[in-house]
Amino acid sequence: MSQVANTIFSPELAARFDHLVTIYPLKRSALIPMLLYAQDEIGYVSDAVVTEIAQRIGIFELDVRNVLSYYSMLRTKPAGKYNVQVCTNISCMLRGGYELLDHCKHKLGIGHKEVTPDGLFSLEEVECIGACCWAPAVQVNYDFHDDLTPAKMDEVFQMYREGRGKDVK
The missing domain is CATH 3.40.30.10 (Glutaredoxin)
Structure with missing residues (x-):
């Protein structure tokens, strides 16, 4: 069962996220894999992605944005195909x-x-x-x-x- 009622992700990715937060001693440790998977599915890390991932992990959106701004492989604008x-x-x-x-x-x-x-x-x-x-x-x-x-x-x-x-x- 998904932790977020109305997810922006596919059912498969939502299920993967639900599983990811259970395999780490701290839920926050799932943040980078979740951001990468979300970017692969959505094409970039949008505001909606930040909001939902923060909810799924139980952290502030600012915490997600701080990590997002650190890693150059994470995009906040759509890239080409x-x-x-x-x-x-x-x-x-x-x-x-x-x-x-x-x-x-x-x-x-x-x-x-x-x-x-x-x-x-x-x-x-x-x-x-x-x-x-x-x-x-x-x-x-x-x-x-x-x-x-x-x-x-x-x-x-x-x-x-x-x-x-x-x-x-």
């Missing part, structure tokens, strides 16, 4: 990360944390995504693309435009 995260940390920077970011900005016609007019792509400059050995690297939603050049990045964009899988070689 494909969220393109370009790493510019040291390994990627040394192997062309900034050039790749500039190429993405030019190709998509948007800047950091912006969304294309058709809603297909959003773009972010991010810190390390853990693919240093294969720099420069980009993460699109949960898919990694590495050892990129501007030409390879164009292939990645085309692949997503066409709705084709992940791997471009």
Whole structure:
């Protein structure tokens, strides 16, 4: 039975949240997983998401917002269908990360944390995504693309435009 009478989440996610708060010694420990799952389902962490998660955990909305503002992977505005995260940390920077970011900005016609007019792509400059050995690297939603050049990045964009899988070689 759901802890919130009128949930904004799917029945499956509401049930997952009900379970999450029971597996941690403190309900508050479920906050980050709940925010991530909610973002995956809704597309971003809206005010309604903040309100419901705070109710489910039994904490203040301000507590949720404090955590939300700390983690860069949590969004408070809708992203594109494909969220393109370009790493510019040291390994990627040394192997062309900034050039790749500039190429993405030019190709998509948007800047950091912006969304294309058709809603297909959003773009972010991010810190390390853990693919240093294969720099420069980009993460699109949960898919990694590495050892990129501007030409390879164009292939990645085309692949997503066409709705084709992940791997471009």
